[in-house]
Amino acid sequence: MENQLSALHKFVETRNPEHLEALLADDVKFHSPFVWKPKEGKEITLATLTTVASVFEEFRYIREVIDGKNCVLEFEARIGVLTMRGVDIIEFNDEGKAVDFEVMIRPMNALEVVGTEMTKRLEAKGLV
Amino acid sequence: MENQLSALHKFVETRNPEHLEALLADDVKFHSPFVWKPKEGKEITLATLTTVASVFEEFRYIREVIDGKNCVLEFEARIGVLTMRGVDIIEFNDEGKAVDFEVMIRPMNALEVVGTEMTKRLEAKGLV
Numbered sequence: 135m136e137n138q139l140s141a142l143h144k145f146v147e148t149r150n151p152e153h154l155e156a157l158l159a160d161d162v163k164f165h166s167p168f169v170w171k172p173k174e175g176k177e178i179t180l181a182t183l184t185t186v187a188s189v190f191e192e193f194r195y196i197r198e199v200i201d202g203k204n205c206v207l208e209f210e211a212r213i214g215v216l217t218m219r220g221v222d223i224i225e226f227n228d229e230g231k232a233v234d235f236e237v238m239i240r241p242m243n244a245l246e247v248v249g250t251e252m253t254k255r256l257e258a259k260g261l262v
Numbered sequence: 263m264e265n266q267l268s269a270l271h272k273f274v275e276t277r278n279p280e281h282l283e284a285l286l287a288d289d290v291k292f293h294s295p296f297v298w299k300p301k302e303g304k305e306i307t308l309a310t311l312t313t314v315a316s317v318f319e320e321f322r323y324i325r326e327v328i329d330g331k332n333c334v335l336e337f338e339a340r341i342g343v344l345t346m347r348g349v350d351i352i353e354f355n356d357e358g359k360a361v362d363f364e365v366m367i368r369p370m371n372a373l374e375v376v377g378t379e380m381t382k383r384l385e386a387k388g389l390v
Contacts, residue, residue: 167368170345197351199334201327206334208351217298221349221366223325223336238349238366240295242373249370 135200138230142207142222146193151184159231167220167239168249179235181261186237189213189251203227213251218244263328266358270335270350274321279312287359295348295367296377307363309389314365317341317379331355341379346372 138157145153155176163172164179173179187193190211196219197208207222220239227233239245256262266285273281283304291300292307301307315321318339324347325336335350348367355361367373384390 165347165368168370170369170372197332199327199329199332199351201329204325204327206327206349206351219293219364219366221334221351223327223334223349236347236368238347238368240293240364240366241298242296242370242377244298245370245373 135205135226135230138224138226138232139198139200139205139207143195146187146195149184149187151180154183155180157232158235159227159229159233162232163234165234165236167237167245168252178261181259182256183235185255185259185261186248186252188255189248213244213247216244216247218248263333263354263358266352266354266360267326267328267333267335271323274315274323277312277315279308282311283308285360286363287355287357287361290360291362293362293364295365295373296380306389309387310384311363313383313387313389314376314380316383317376341372341375344372344375346376 141153141157158176158179160176162176162179163174165172193209193211195207196210199206203226205224210219218239223236224232225234269281269285286304286307288304290304290307291302292310293300321337321339323335324338327334331354333352338347346367351364352360353362
């Protein structure tokens with residue numbers, strides 16, 4: 135798990151998507167805070183996560199809860215004047231690749247602003 | 263941690279607040295999915311958690327990630343026609359009492375419906 139977390143930390147620091155891509159299984163499922171239906175596959179998951187990373191300001195992990203193949207990384211970040219917390223809930227397979235990646239964010243006002251900004255940026259990339 | 267989780271499971275099954283009350287430290291902080299500012303103290307935390315429990319239908323825990331004093335319990339539940347997932351992120355002290363209790367919920371449409379219903383029920387109890 136240490137290598138995986140180190141790759142994730144490198145992605146947060148550098149915003150270089152290669153660190154994130156190396157973590158994801160080809161058939162990873164991504165569960166967004168906005169819609170129930172998961173997005174499936176590495177390409178759309180990577181595009182979504184790199185876009186959301188570009189929306190967060192002062193992103194940092196504040197708590198790591200690791201148990202076997204599951205890890206929950208809690209973060210704190212800012213968007214405009216709003217502070218938020220969220221979790222990356224990640225399940226890894228035996229090869230150490232993420233097969234399930236779920237994100238939740240609180241509080242609701244920050245979630246709404248992140249959603250508006252995400253839609254704008256994903257539309258610009260032709261992804262929604 | 264086993265006793266704590268067992269008490270929480272009993273609360274989910276029976277909706278008897280005594281199981282939950284026994285888990286909470288007097289100075290527990292509760293972080294809701296709706297507002298940034300935490301609620302402080304056992305009384306308001308208990309009132310909020312028992313109210314939210316009454317809003318969820320078919321509540322069940324689907325994943326437990328436990329690491330030292332922190333545990334993340336992921337749940338799935340229904341409200342009306344909407345399915346949701348959420349997490350209880352709980353930090354325990356050395357005495358095994360919860361000192362920090364944070365809840366996040368996805369997706370956004372379910373979160374909004376839970377919020378509307380929570381406000382209605384907390385208002386009826388004179389708590390907001």
